Amino acid sequence: MSRLSYGVSMSLDGFVAGDNQGPDNPLGVGGELLHAWMRELEVWRAQAGQTGGGSNASTKVLKEEGENIGAIVMGRNMFGGGPGPWSSEQPWRGWWGENPPFHRPVYVLTHYEREPLAMDGGTTFTFVTGGIHAALDLAREAAGGQDVALFGGGSTAGEYLAAGLVDEVSIHLVPVILGAGVRLFDNPDLASTLRLEQVSAMEAPGVAHLKYRVTR
Amino acid sequence: MSRLSYGVSMSLDGFVAGDNQGPDNPLGVGGELLHAWMRELEVWRAQAGQTGGGSNASTKVLKEEGENIGAIVMGRNMFGGGPGPWSSEQPWRGWWGENPPFHRPVYVLTHYEREPLAMDGGTTFTFVTGGIHAALDLAREAAGGQDVALFGGGSTAGEYLAAGLVDEVSIHLVPVILGAGVRLFDNPDLASTLRLEQVSAMEAPGVAHLKYRVTR
Numbered sequence: 041m042s043r044l045s046y047g048v049s050m051s052l053d054g055f056v057a058g059d060n061q062g063p064d065n066p067l068g069v070g071g072e073l074l075h076a077w078m079r080e081l082e083v084w085r086a087q088a089g090q091t092g093g094g095s096n097a098s099t100k101v102l103k104e105e106g107e108n109i110g111a112i113v114m115g116r117n118m119f120g121g122g123p124g125p126w127s128s129e130q131p132w133r134g135w136w137g138e139n140p141p142f143h144r145p146v147y148v149l150t151h152y153e154r155e156p157l158a159m160d161g162g163t164t165f166t167f168v169t170g171g172i173h174a175a176l177d178l179a180r181e182a183a184g185g186q187d188v189a190l191f192g193g194g195s196t197a198g199e200y201l202a203a204g205l206v207d208e209v210s211i212h213l214v215p216v217i218l219g220a221g222v223r224l225f226d227n228p229d230l231a232s233t234l235r236l237e238q239v240s241a242m243e244a245p246g247v248a249h250l251k252y253r254v255t256r
Numbered sequence: 257m258s259r260l261s262y263g264v265s266m267s268l269d270g271f272v273a274g275d276n277q278g279p280d281n282p283l284g285v286g287g288e289l290l291h292a293w294m295r296e297l298e299v300w301r302a303q304a305g306q307t308g309g310g311s312n313a314s315t316k317v318l319k320e321e322g323e324n325i326g327a328i329v330m331g332r333n334m335f336g337g338g339p340g341p342w343s344s345e346q347p348w349r350g351w352w353g354e355n356p357p358f359h360r361p362v363y364v365l366t367h368y369e370r371e372p373l374a375m376d377g378g379t380t381f382t383f384v385t386g387g388i389h390a391a392l393d394l395a396r397e398a399a400g401g402q403d404v405a406l407f408g409g410g411s412t413a414g415e416y417l418a419a420g421l422v423d424e425v426s427i428h429l430v431p432v433i434l435g436a437g438v439r440l441f442d443n444p445d446l447a448s449t450l451r452l453e454q455v456s457a458m459e460a461p462g463v464a465h466l467k468y469r470v471t472r
Contacts, residue, residue: 052427052452052468053441054270070447211268213429215454215468219447225269231286231435236268238431241457241464248457248466252268252431 042183044113044176046190046197047105047210048224049074049247055221056193066120066135073216077247078102088141089161097244105210110183112146113175115196119148119165126154133157134165145182147175149196172199198227201234206254209236213248258399260329260392262406262413263321263426264440265290265463271437272409282336282351289432293463294318304357305377313460321426326399328362329391331412335364335381342370349373350381361398363391365412388415414443417450422470425452429464 048056051074058068067074078084082093083102120135134140139160146165154167168175179188190200200206211224225234236252243249264272267290274284283290294300298309299318336351350356355376362381370383384391395404406416416422427440441450452468459465 053439053446213457213466215452217441217446217450217452219441219444223269225433225435228435230269230433234433236431236433238459238462238464241429241459243454243457246454248454248464250429250464 042110042180042185043187043207044190044200044205045105045109045187045208045210046200046206047212048191048193048197049078049212049214050224051214051216051218051221053217053219054223054225055218056197056224057222058218059220061117061222063120063135068218068221070216070218071221073218074212074214077212077214077245084141087143089137089139097242098247098249101210101212101242101244101249105189108187109144109189110186111144111179112142112189112191113172113179113196113200114146114148114191115194116148116150117194118192118196119146119150125152126150133159136163139163145179147179147182149175172196172203172205176200176205193224194222194226197224198230201225201254202227202229204233204254204256208239209252209254211250211252213250214246258326258396258401259403259423260406260416260421261321261325261403261424261426262416262422263428264407264409264413265294265428265430266440267430267432267434267437269433269435270439270441271434272413272440273438274434275436277333277438279336279351284434284437286432286434287437289434290428290430293428293430293461300357303359305353305355313458314463314465317426317428317458317460317465321405324403325405326360326402327395328358328360328405328407329388329395329412329416330362330364330407331410332364332366333410334408334412335362335366341368342366349375352379355379361395363395363398365391388412388419388421392416392421409440410438410442413440414446417441417470418443418445420449420470420472424455425468425470427466427468429466430462 058071061068085093140163143162157165235255239251274287277284301309356379359378373381451471455467
């Protein structure tokens, strides 16, 4: 069966997003610092439809993370928008622009039904109200034998991790202290359910790439 | 001036000690998992007066951390005992045994005065009631030009970090999720005061060694 891998940038004090996330500040206060290492890379900029950027030890890591990924699962927060129902008058198209950097089928967990949304560049957002297992099943089917990537932080990742559905965790540890925000490992079930084995730790400019295998 | 370096083992969810620390369980629930990588090393066992143990990529890291250290500062929790006054009837000699693994002058921050305690193997505990600056000054003087190491987690480390007194932070990141306990970066002042620059990230069996320089 295809694997589910989860990758995220985390501050040294354990936050994957800053405080006060919202439409005007999707990453929260200081959250952009978590992704600075990525934004300067050509490989990342190309995915996001931007030119320029360079290459360093993180390039290989980012390329490998995207390899063999056939579909993506994410929470509604990562797609964009608040917790309430979708507005039919002004349906929110996420905060990724018309050409999101995913270029694959994306399954968005939500409590509110909504028609799929086809964007430019191969990204389609499909909204799943049936829970984390249903979203993963749909993503696996769409991935056609390739792996599935889990994106985003906070509760969605915590649920998948606590349910034992994640096979591999990649943490890009950034030397910033946010002090407040969304913690990656905040789900109280994780201490008793999540067992990790270190696969690798790699130094790159301004970030440490840590890879773990979930053992069962 | 001699540098102040701080090294600590931390869980992936940011804890440097488990929950419910006490004389019967100085590291708290699950806390021993944070130091498993160390306990199997010959270099660590020799310092602790134990035989056996092996050698791996962590050996060099541990040796380097101890090099050029002339004195140590720690909080009362790390020395041992609760928060109250020292008992004159049964003065607590710490939870490190008669031959503690420090082999250097150690300055213990406390609110209660007490005579110095000379142990076997070159460790002397001197109790300092004058605060973090006073303890660091005494340790620097005792170190005679060598560096000073800060030991322990939680509030003492947080105070030194927030006061900008630490020059180097070494985090030994262990792939366990404790879920509760003492957080390293729990001091609310740290987000605005502590600026870190990654010096190195190194893979070793069961642990990632991360070194940061404090920038000012």
